[in-house]
Amino acid sequence: xxxxxxxxxxxxxxxxxxxxxxxxxxxxxxxxxxxxxxxxxxxxxxxxxxxxxxxxxxxxxxxxxxxxxxxxxxxxxxxxxxxxxxxxxxxxxxxxxxxxxxxxxxxxxxxxxxxxxxxxxxxxxxxxxxxxxxxxxxxxxxxxxxxxxxxxxxxxxxxxxxxxxxxxxxxxxxxxxxxxxxxxxxxxxxxxxxxxxxxxxxxxxxxxxxxxxxxxxxxxxxxxxxxxxxxxxxxxxxxxxxxxxxxxxxxxxxxxxxxxxxxxxxxxxxxxxxxxxxxxxxxxxx
Amino acid sequence: xxxxxxxxxxxxxxxxxxxxxxxxxxxxxxxxxxxxxxxxxxxxxxxxxxxxxxxxxxxxxxxxxxxxxxxxxxxxxxxxxxxxxxxxxxxxxxxxxxxxxxxxxxxxxxxxxxxxxxxxxxxxxxxxxxxxxxxxxxxxxxxxxxxxxxxxxxxxxxxxxxxxxxxxxxxxxxxxxxxxxxxxxxxxxxxxxxxxxxxxxxxxxxxxxxxxxxxxxxxxxxxxxxxxxxxxxxxxxxxxxxxxxxxxxxxxxxxxxxxxxxxxxxxxxxxxxxxxxxxxxxxxxxxxxxxxxxxxxxxxxxxxxxxxxxxxxxxxxxxxxxxxxxxxxxxxxxxxxxxxxxxxxxxxxxxxxxxxxxxxxxxxxxxxxxxxxxxxxxxxxxxxxxxxxxxxxxxxxxxxxxxxxxxxxxxxxxxxxxxxxxxxxxxxxxxxxxxxxxxxxxxxxxxxxxxxxxxxxx
Numbered sequence: 001x002x003x004x005x006x007x008x009x010x011x012x013x014x015x016x017x018x019x020x021x022x023x024x025x026x027x028x029x030x031x032x033x034x035x036x037x038x039x040x041x042x043x044x045x046x047x048x049x050x051x052x053x054x055x056x057x058x059x060x061x062x063x064x065x066x067x068x069x070x071x072x073x074x075x076x077x078x079x080x081x082x083x084x085x086x087x088x089x090x091x092x093x094x095x096x097x098x099x100x101x102x103x104x105x106x107x108x109x110x111x112x113x114x115x116x117x118x119x120x121x122x123x124x125x126x127x128x129x130x131x132x133x134x135x136x137x138x139x140x141x142x143x144x145x146x147x148x149x150x151x152x153x154x155x156x157x158x159x160x161x162x163x164x165x166x167x168x169x170x171x172x173x174x175x176x177x178x179x180x181x182x183x184x185x186x187x188x189x190x191x192x193x194x195x196x197x198x199x200x201x202x203x204x205x206x207x208x209x210x211x212x213x214x215x216x217x218x219x220x221x222x223x224x225x226x227x228x229x230x231x232x233x234x235x236x237x238x239x240x241x242x243x244x245x246x247x248x249x250x251x252x253x254x255x256x257x258x259x260x261x262x263x264x265x266x267x268x269x270x271x272x273x274x275x276x277x278x279x280x281x282x283x284x285x286x
Numbered sequence: 287x288x289x290x291x292x293x294x295x296x297x298x299x300x301x302x303x304x305x306x307x308x309x310x311x312x313x314x315x316x317x318x319x320x321x322x323x324x325x326x327x328x329x330x331x332x333x334x335x336x337x338x339x340x341x342x343x344x345x346x347x348x349x350x351x352x353x354x355x356x357x358x359x360x361x362x363x364x365x366x367x368x369x370x371x372x373x374x375x376x377x378x379x380x381x382x383x384x385x386x387x388x389x390x391x392x393x394x395x396x397x398x399x400x401x402x403x404x405x406x407x408x409x410x411x412x413x414x415x416x417x418x419x420x421x422x423x424x425x426x427x428x429x430x431x432x433x434x435x436x437x438x439x440x441x442x443x444x445x446x447x448x449x450x451x452x453x454x455x456x457x458x459x460x461x462x463x464x465x466x467x468x469x470x471x472x473x474x475x476x477x478x479x480x481x482x483x484x485x486x487x488x489x490x491x492x493x494x495x496x497x498x499x500x501x502x503x504x505x506x507x508x509x510x511x512x513x514x515x516x517x518x519x520x521x522x523x524x525x526x527x528x529x530x531x532x533x534x535x536x537x538x539x540x541x542x543x544x545x546x547x548x549x550x551x552x553x554x555x556x557x558x559x560x561x562x563x564x565x566x567x568x569x570x571x572x573x574x575x576x577x578x579x580x581x582x583x584x585x586x587x588x589x590x591x592x593x594x595x596x597x598x599x600x601x602x603x604x605x606x607x608x609x610x611x612x613x614x615x616x617x618x619x620x621x622x623x624x625x626x627x628x629x630x631x632x633x634x635x636x637x638x639x640x641x642x643x644x645x646x647x648x649x650x651x652x653x654x655x656x657x658x659x660x661x662x663x664x665x666x667x668x669x670x671x672x673x674x675x676x677x678x679x680x681x682x683x684x685x686x687x688x689x690x691x692x693x694x695x696x697x698x699x700x701x702x703x704x705x706x707x708x709x710x711x712x713x714x715x716x717x718x719x720x721x722x723x724x725x726x727x728x729x730x731x732x733x734x735x736x737x738x739x740x741x742x743x744x
Contacts, residue, residue, distance in 0.1 A: 036724070041390035041411040128556040128567065141554040146705045234697050234706035249387075250689060251723070252411065 033258035042250055050261035062260070065238040072154060072239055073218040079158040080214055081093075082209065084165025089195070091166070092173040103170070110163035121156040125228075143229050146236040153237060154223050161217075165210050172206035173199070205254035208279050212272055219268050240264055318343040318372035325369065329638030331428035336369050340631055341624055347374040348600055348628050350615070351392075352403035353385040359403065359615060360605040362636050369635075373628060387717060390415070394619055400621045401629040404613040405442045406686035407655045410727065415617035416443040420630040421637065429637070431655045432611065435683055435732040446611025447643055448652035450575040451681050452510055452730055453673050454478075454596070458589045460485060460495065460569040471593045475540070478596045482550035485569035488522060495631040497550035499542060499568035504699040506690045507572050510607035516607050516743040517683045519608070519691070525733030527724060529689055529698075530717035536655040538709055539703065545703075555701045574610075575651035578670045602680065604741045611680035612652055647671065653678060685732040690723040 004079060034053065037046045056062050087106055089100050109117065124132050126141035133140060143151040176199065184194050222241035225231060230239040231246070248257035318339060325336040335434065340346075350363055361722070363375035378399065382387055392398035393415035418441035426442060427433045435662055436445040461470075464484050472478040482497030489539040496680060500507055509519055512533050521528040546553050550555040556562040563571040564585035570605075571577075572595065580590055597603050614637065617629045640662075647665055653674045654665060665671050674681075698716035701707040 012501050039411075041387075042414050093570055126556065128562065129565075139554075141557070141704075144553065144557050144700075231699065232700050234701035234707070236705065249383075250693075253726075285678050 001066070014167045026035065027265075030258045030261050033254055035238060036255050036258075036261045038255040038258065039252045040254060041132065048255065052255045053263075056256060056259045056263065061235055061238060062240075062243065064235060065240045065243045068237060069219065069239040071150060071158075072221070074156045075151075076161075076218045077211060077214045077223075078158050079154070080161050080165045081210055083158060083162040084206075084210070085169050085203075085207075087162070087166045088169035088173055089199070091170060105166070106166055107163035109160045109168075112160070115227060117160050118156065118224045121152075122228055125152055144233050146233050147239045149229050149233060153228055156228070157221070157224060161214075165214070168206055168210050169203065172203045177204050204279065212275055215271055215275070216268055220263060221272075270277060293658065294320055316345060316371045318370055323369055327431070330632065330637070331425040332637045333425075333639035335637045336635075340373060340628055342435060343372055345372045346624060347376060348401065348621075348625050348632075349378055349399035350401050350403075350632075351378045351385070351389055351399040352379065353380055353382045354403065355379055356649045357403055358642050358649065359636060362592055362639065362642050363632070365639075366632050366635050371634075373579075374730070375632065376431050376436075384731060386411070386679050393620060395454070396620050396622070398620060399616050400625040401585065401615050401617055401632060404447075404616040405445075406611060407689070409686040410688075412616060412728075415616075415618055415620060417617040417626060417630075418443055419617070419633065421634060426637075429657060431657060435685065435735045444616050445536065446655045446683075447613040447614045448646050448650060448654055449609045449674075449681065449683075450612075450650075450652040451607045451609040451674060451677070452572050452574050453592045453670060454570055454572055454594070455563060455572045455581070455590050455592055457563065457566060457568075458591050458669055460566070461591075464569075466670045472596050473600055474600055475596045476571075477621045479544065479548055479550070482544070483548055484568060486550045488549075493552050493555050496552065496562065496568040496569075498544060498554050498570045499551045499562050500544075500572060501551070501553065501555065501557055501559045501562070503572055504541065505543065505607075505695040506574065508534060508695060508699075510595060511540070513682055514603040517742060518603040518733050518742050519687070519709050519732035522734060524685075525729070525735060527687075527719055528714040529691075529695065529722045534713055536711070537565075538699065541699075542702065542709070544565060551587060563590075575653075578651040579649075580713045593675050594673050598677040604680075604738060605682040605736070606677045606680050607682075609683050611644060611655070611683065612650060660718050680738065682733060682736045685729065687722050687731070688727050688729055690720050694723070695717045715737055 033045075034055060035049060037044060037048045037203050040258045074269075085211050090096060091106075098100075122143065124130050126142070127133060127139070127141040132138070132142070138147055162196070179197060181194060184198060189197070220241050224240065225237055225239055225242040226245065229237045231242055241264070244260045244264070247253045248261065272277055321339055323336045328334040328336070328582060350359060352359065360377050363377060367373055367375060389402060390411045391413075398415075413590055421442075423433070423437060423440070430445060430447075431700045432446045432449065433442065436442050466481065466484060470481055472481050476497075477744065484497065486493070486497035487495035502733065503528070512519065515533050515537075517531060517533040520526060523674075545553060551568070555688075556567065559568060559571045560573060560577060560580065562568040564581060566588060578592070583592060595607055597606065615629075615633055617626060617633065619626070620630070640656060641658040641660055643659055644662065644664060646652070647654040647659070648668060651670045652666065653671050654660075654662075659665055660675070666675060694716050697719075702712045704711055733742075
């Protein structure tokens with residue numbers, strides 16, 4: 001009996017309780033709620049079967065939000081990795097100076113709250129007094145022009161998040177075996193060949209990790225949409241998570257919101273599994 | 287030693303959980319034995335007699351929840367506690383977003399606040415938990431305007447304490463620079479367009495000063511414009527939104543023409559008309575009373591004035607605009623009888639006392655519904671309230687309609703303005719979306735209780 005109450009078991013028990021309350025139960029509740037007409041604020045919880053899914057899947061706004069979500073995720077992940085990898089390679093180079101300083105500078109946006117960053121970028125994008133138009137001599141209503149609004153949000157998101165990818169890639173680069181590169185140099189490989197045939201393949205586990213974590217983050221992104229465009233102009237920047245937020249916390253249709261969340265859950269699971277399959281990795285690298 | 291530490295740690299955690307989950311409420315306070323407080327009875331028809339004991343003089347604590355630290359009920363609570371030293375009214379302030387999640391959840395149990403601030407936009411989620419006012423409806427009607435639209439099956443659960451509506455805010459300095467005087471204040475929309483053109487400035491093709499800017503405020507304007515032409519916001523006995531109609535089309539085209547034909551503003555001239563006006567870049571904007579305080583707080587250098595929203599002709603319209611109200615408090619029907627009794631008494635104290643309405647009116651730049659304040663010098667000295675006062679009777683309230691009526695209207699106008707969507711098609715799509723989103727609500731408009739409803743176009 002005494003052995004049960006040792007330090008290790010107590011900690012594990014607390015973690016199990018924590019995950020049960022804050023992870024497993026909410027997931028179960030979302031699945032169950034998706035089958036109900038559910039408004040917790042007035043205690044409504046009526047079983048409706050698959051009605052919520054039917055309503056969601058026949059809603060044009062849902063499909064346009066899905067399309068926007070994929071565009072947002074694809075370009076955000078692509079540029080986050082591109083910029084992060086590029087800067088990591090530069091900072092890892094023997095020619096680079098003040099590495100610690102630049103690492104800190106580049107990582108700073110990542111630790112800044114997204115809400116604050118979003119507000120600042122709303123001002124930067126302002127067509128009347130925004131610095132972006134002034135600095136580049138442009139005349140674009142970034143957040144109110146439907147062809148620019150989503151790219152503008154993607155640009156802000158990439159700026160905010162590339163530091164994370166940079167640090168991950170920098171860690172990956174530091175862990176690469178130096179003797180392999182020395183051997184390649186002796187064999188006459190140039191820098192591009194070294195990068196393309198050695199560095200990039202050796203960074204595959206890190207890349208996969210960054211892609212999957214970015215994918216999960218961006219499929220759930222809504223804060224920047226809420227602050228910068230509220231889904232507008234019209235409905236041109238609605239993404240799935242913003243739609244879920246609006247359905248749950250503006251209209252209090254938790255049943256519909258749960259049905260959308262279940263669909264999002266399935267999408268993330270399928271995409272993650274597909275990525276593992278395509279990359280041929282058995283397990284998530286850490 | 288290690289085992290001892292583990293047990294101690296485990297016990298500490300259990301204690302922390304128990305302390306965290308325990309209730310902190312207790313009845314600490316004084317007893318009150320003074321029946322005669324030596325105070326006069328307050329009020330005109332809703333009366334409050336302070337010369338009594340409440341809760342039989344025993345100490346009692348109730349909670350009042352609000353989202354607004356300028357809520358006049360907070361000062362009234364202090365005054366009430368002075369009269370009844372055995373009563374403690376704990377003020378709990380939560381920001382707006384948190385408030386509307388926490389309050390309905392707290393009201394489901396038996397230990398929610400006894401009394402709380404109400405906003406009519408949240409009517410649907412509050413309705414199941416509201417106790418009726420323990421005040422005769424005739425007394426409420428005698429003391430307050432607009433009570434009728436809040437009577438449900440012979441009961442009032444909350445009503446308007448203040449009302450507000452739209453006005454035109456104008457920059458006096460820009461007005462003067464353009465050679466305009468007080469005599470040029472427009473009464474009709476045609477006159478308004480001419481004034482706006484005079485106030486517009488360009489550097490070549492580039493707009494440098496908007497005569498009128500409505501970026502971000504379309505949803506509020508179109509409702510008023512429709513009412514001015516006798517068109518109600520809801521049809522089919524108030525159950526179906528009336529968005530896609532000839533008048534909305536005409537008014538939307540009018541607003542679009544102000545930018546695209548008359549050139550008094552531009553969709554790309556800032557995304558927020560209020561900010562643009564505050565920065566002195568727009569000469570006129572349409573906004574409600576709250577904007578008065580916003581300007582004074584955030585843009586103290588702007589020298590501005592207020593005039594009534596113009597009308598299509600100089601004839602009196604069906605209604606000048608929609609109004610919306612700040613509500614009187616709600617009482618939690620799930621609380622104990624003792625708590626509810628104190629809440630009802632405190633409510634009566636607020637409603638009988640003119641200070642409650644006066645303080646709220648001046649703090650929120652909203653017109654009091656209390657009849658005794660209709661000609662109050664403090665109220666009429668306020669620039670916004672002075673403009674609302676002559677129009678109060680001709681303001682209409684459709685009821686606490688679902689948010690989609692406004693959010694979809696904004697999306698519709700953005701689709702027209704920014705995405706180049708055809709107006710007719712945008713209105714059809716907007717109507718369809720509003721109807722779809724209102725499908726599961728039991729909303730019914732109270733426009734029919736408007737005293738001039740017979741003048742509406744059907």
